[in-house]
Amino acid sequence: xxxxxxxxxxxxxxxxxxxxxxxxxxxxxxxxxxxxxxxxxxxxxxxxxxxxxxxxxxxxxxxxxxxxxxxxxxxxxxxxxxxxxxxxxxxxxxxxxxxxxxxxxxxxxxxxxxxxxxxxxxxxxxxxxxxxxxxxxxxxxxxxxxxxxxxxxxxxxxxxxxxxxxxxxxxxxx
Numbered sequence: 001x002x003x004x005x006x007x008x009x010x011x012x013x014x015x016x017x018x019x020x021x022x023x024x025x026x027x028x029x030x031x032x033x034x035x036x037x038x039x040x041x042x043x044x045x046x047x048x049x050x051x052x053x054x055x056x057x058x059x060x061x062x063x064x065x066x067x068x069x070x071x072x073x074x075x076x077x078x079x080x081x082x083x084x085x086x087x088x089x090x091x092x093x094x095x096x097x098x099x100x101x102x103x104x105x106x107x108x109x110x111x112x113x114x115x116x117x118x119x120x121x122x123x124x125x126x127x128x129x130x131x132x133x134x135x136x137x138x139x140x141x142x143x144x145x146x147x148x149x150x151x152x153x154x155x156x157x158x159x160x161x162x163x164x165x166x167x168x169x170x171x172x173x174x
Contacts, residue, residue: 077142085135
């Protein structure tokens with residue numbers, strides 16, 4: 001297709017507008033009235049973390065795939081919480097760093113944060129390590145012996161069985 005030729009879907013518009021002397025009609029964003037309604041009736045989430053980021057992950061971490069040190073990446077079960085310094089500096093932080101510090105007012109795992117903020121897991125790891133180095137976050141890495149201890153897994157399973165289901169019945173302890 002040559003540079004001056006109209007696109008095939010614009011041929012009718014171009015012929016009509018050339019005779020009328022008007023500009024060709026360009027496709028536009030639908031207005032709120034033209035957009036289909038959400039079948040669930042729910043409004044869009046007010047939470048800015050409700051939408052996935054259109055920014056590439058490597059831009060958020062300046063191309064880094066690990067934090068500033070040579071330590072291994074944070075395990076997904078690592079608990080992260082905002083420090084008082086992080087709360088003080090919250091207004092000065094930008095974009096994802098702000099969202100990460102704001103989301104960590106209560107301890108959360110790296111995996112939970114990645115899901116909640118809709119960020120790639122490694123992006124959360126890198127940003128968390130940076131914010132920890134700056135004193136904005138406190139990181140609590142689980143004890144490796146506890147993670148591999150079968151008795152911990154057994155206690156978790158027993159605890160889950162002790163929780164009643166939606167009908168109020170307990171599961172058997174099989």
